[in-house]
Amino acid sequence: MNKKYFSDKNLEEDLKNQFNSAKPFRYLVIENFLEETFAQKIYDEFPKRDPKTWVNANGYHQKNKYTQPYPETSSAREYLDAVTSQEFIEVLQRITGIEGLLADPDLFGAGYHQTLEGGFLDVHVDFNKRWNSNLFRRFNLIVYFCRDWKEENGGNVEFWDMTCKTQIADIPPFYNRAVMFETNEISWHGHPKPWHSKNHESRNSLSVYYYSMEKQDIQPHEWHNTIYVNTQGVRGVIKNILSGIKYLPKSIKARLKPNSEK
Numbered sequence: 001m002n003k004k005y006f007s008d009k010n011l012e013e014d015l016k017n018q019f020n021s022a023k024p025f026r027y028l029v030i031e032n033f034l035e036e037t038f039a040q041k042i043y044d045e046f047p048k049r050d051p052k053t054w055v056n057a058n059g060y061h062q063k064n065k066y067t068q069p070y071p072e073t074s075s076a077r078e079y080l081d082a083v084t085s086q087e088f089i090e091v092l093q094r095i096t097g098i099e100g101l102l103a104d105p106d107l108f109g110a111g112y113h114q115t116l117e118g119g120f121l122d123v124h125v126d127f128n129k130r131w132n133s134n135l136f137r138r139f140n141l142i143v144y145f146c147r148d149w150k151e152e153n154g155g156n157v158e159f160w161d162m163t164c165k166t167q168i169a170d171i172p173p174f175y176n177r178a179v180m181f182e183t184n185e186i187s188w189h190g191h192p193k194p195w196h197s198k199n200h201e202s203r204n205s206l207s208v209y210y211y212s213m214e215k216q217d218i219q220p221h222e223w224h225n226t227i228y229v230n231t232q233g234v235r236g237v238i239k240n241i242l243s244g245i246k247y248l249p250k251s252i253k254a255r256l257k258p259n260s261e262k
Contacts, residue, residue: 016095024161026096027181029171033143034079039176041075043145046204049114060244061228063194064119069111076112076206083141083208092210096182098138100212108209113142115155115195115203120239123160123190124228126183128215131223136215141180144173145204155195155203160188160231167231173203183209192231194239 019026034042047053047068054066070076082088084103093101104110108130115121129136146153149172157179159169163186171179173191181187195203230236 012091012095016097019095020097024163024168025159025182025184025187027159027169027179027187028095030178030180031174032176033178034176036176038075038079039145042079042206043147043175043204045075046114046145047071047112049116049202054112054114058243059247060240061122061124062120063239063243063246064116065121066114066116067109067111068114069107070206079143079206080107080208089210092139096139098182098212100214101138101210102135102212104135104209104211110207110209113205113207115191117197117200118194119155119203120192120194120243121190122192122228122236122240123158123188123231124226125185125188126209127223127225128183128185129223130211134213135211136213137183137209138212138215139180139210140183141178141208141210143176143178143206145175145206146173147175147201149174153195153197153203154193155191156193157189157191158193158231160229162186162188162229173205184215188229190228190231192236192239 015028015030019028022028033039049066054068057065057067070080089101089103093099126137126140142157146155151172155173157169157171157173158167159171159181160166161168171177181189191203197203230240232239
């Protein structure tokens with residue numbers, strides 16, 4: 001972890017101002033988030049996808065996306081320990097003004113994320129609450145590890161104001177770039193334009209999510225799962241149909257499993 005984010009109060013105040021000036025929901029983009037030698041270690045250790053150990057996250061609204069929890073011994077685990085420490089959480093609370101932030105001990109959906117050729121994730125708002133618990137989803141922190149990113153690679157993070165149907169940010173997944181944002185009922189985000197790499201490199205990132213026991217900003221009417229929207233018109237519809245066809249065998253297999261195995 002870059003220690004300046006713990007110790008530099010002037011920088012902390014600048015980040016707070018940047019975060020609070022973003023509309024309609026608040027976010028930050030930070031370059032060189034990790035110390036270079038540490039970022040390089042994570043990059044070098046980033047595991048290749050193994051069907052036996054990676055979770056297949058493909059579906060109608062996402063394609064060629066895989067996740068894996070952090071292994072116990074790795075630089076990624078050191079990173080996780082740093083960003084879930086009380087010291088770092090207190091920094092986040094001061095910058096964001098979100099009180100009572102908690103790291104997720106289960107790492108639900110967090111960890112290594114890898115998108116392969118043609119992969120995408122439609123614009124969405126995250127589930128607002130852990131099912132059957134009092135934990136509310138509050139904040140996402142994602143660090144990217146895409147060396148030598150070029151415009152033709154795509155895979156940019158998009159933020160949207162769906163009230164106005166307007167894209168408010170288009171953020172390339174540069175190496176060692178951190179993207180962090182509050183999660184609520186209007187924090188629409190995703191990378192709907194597919195990832196492409198002539199060298200067959202994957203779009204790699206580390207994700208950590210934070211929760212709280214209360215939520216006092218934009219209240220949901222009720223619990224909901226992830227909600228997706230199409231921001232690409234006819235192209236998006238065709239993309240989803242093709243992804244859905246590929247996903248169909250997995251969906252049928254899941255439905256046929258006994259309840260005890262799901």
